[in-house]
Amino acid sequence: MKSKVFFLTIVAVLIFFGCASRRERQILYSSSYNYEIQPAGVGQDGTKALKVWGYGRSPEDAVKTAKRNAIAASIFQGIPAGPGVGRTPAIVTEHNADVKHAEYFDEFFKVGGRYLSFITLSTDGPPSGRDRVRIERNYYKVGVYVQIMHDNLRRELENAGIARRLDHGF
C-alpha cells in the first residue's frame, strides 16, 4: 500500500511539473527577455528583414520557434537598431498587454496560428554552419533570416484593440 502511495505521489509530482513546463512553453512568446533578434537590413516598404534565433529539440523545431520569436519580438520588445537601420519600437506599448490579452495571444501564437501569416519569407530549411548550434544532445539553437509584414501586423493588432494607433484619441 505504502509503495502504491509513493508511486502515486511521484506520478502527481511529475504531472504537476509537466503541466508547469507546458505552461512555460506556452507563455514563451511573451517573455520579453527570450528573443535574440537583429535587423538584417532595411526591408521593403512595410516589411522588416530580420535575423532571429530559436531553440528546439530538433533544428526544424528551432526554426519554428525562431519564426514565432520574430513576430513576438516585434510585438512586445521591438527590434534593436543595426548598421544603417534605425530602432523599431514594440508595436504594443502597454505594460502587461501579454497578460491582459492572453486569450488573444494564445490563439494567435498557437501551432500553425495566425502569426505565420505575417512572415512572408524565411530561410525555412534548417541552417548549417554558424547558424546551427547544438547545445545539448537533443537541443539546438538556430538562426534564420525572415521577412515580416510589420505594417500589416501593427494594423492587425490596432484593429484588435490591442495596440494603440498613433492617432488614437484625436
Added chain:
Amino acid sequence: MKRILPFLILTFILVSIASGQTARRPTIMVVPSEQYCISRGYSTTFVNEGVEQTIPDYRRAMQSDPDLRLVITKMGGIMADRGFPLKDLEQELRNLERQSAELEMLSSGETGAGIAESPIDRLKRVAQADIILDLDFTINERGPQNWITFNLRGLDAYTANMIAGAAGSGQPSTSAPPDLLLEEAVLSYMDEFNGRLMTHFEDMFRIGRQVSIRVQVWDSAFFDLYDFFNYDGYDMELLDIIEYWIEDNTVEGRYSLTDGSNNFLRFDQVRIPLFTVDPRGRERAMDTRRFVSSLASYLRQNFNIDSHIHQRGLGEAWLILGER
C-alpha cells in the same frame, strides 16, 4: 417596460459613444531644415538694418530639389498610413499666394468694401503647422560608394520643444542609386520617429497638452499686474490671482511661471486638459485660446477686467488686459 429599459440604456450608451469628443489633432508638416536649404543655395540674402541675413527659400527648394520631394512624399505616405496626413509645404505656399491675391481683389457687391485685415492678420498669413518635421539629409560619396546621413526632428511649433527625433547613417552601397538609398533611409528611421511621437502623444493624454501663455497689459489700462484686487476678502496682487487660477486649472497644477514684471507674465510648460465642458454643458476639445478665454471670463466676472485674446496657433495665446 422591462423590455424597453435595456433598449433605452443601449441607445444611451451608443449615443454617448457617438458624441464622444476627440482631442484636436495637431497638424504636421515636413519642412527642410535651414541648414539644408542654405547649404544648397535655396536661400535669400538681404540686409536688415546693416546686418546681412540669409533666410531659407522654401519655394525654390521645393521646386528644384527632386531628392527633397522624394523624401517628403515617402514620409507623407507613411504618416498618412498612421492616421496623420501631412500638410504639404509646397501646396501650402501656393495656397497662401493665391489667398493673398484673392483677398486683395475681393470686394463687397453692395458698397465695394474690401476685406478687413490688420497688419497682424497679414503677418499671420504664413505656412503653419503644430508640429514641424525639420528634415535634413546628405548624400555622401566616397569613391564608388554612396550613403545617406539622415536627420529628422519633430518640433512643437509653439513651445519649440523637440518632441521626437531620429538620425543616423545608412549602409554604404556601390550599386544602389541615391534615390533608392533615400527611400531606404526614410523606411529605416520613420518607425523610430513615430515611436517617439507616440510617446509624446501618450504623455499629452496623460498629463495634458503643453502650451505657453503670456499675459500683457495694454498701455491704456488703469492698472498693472502689481496692483491689488480683492480676492475672497483678501487684497492680492493681480499677478498672484492669475497664477492661482492657472494653478487651479492646469492638469496636476503643472506650469512654470518663467518670467514676469508689472506689465507681463510668461507661463511655459502649462499643461492644459484636452477637454472642457462649455457653458451649454457640452464636452469640447480644449485649445489654448479656449483655456485663456476661461481666464478672461474669470477676470471679467470677478474683477471687472476686460481683455483681448491674441491666439498664436494651437499652442500659444496671449491675454492682453485692460480693454477688448
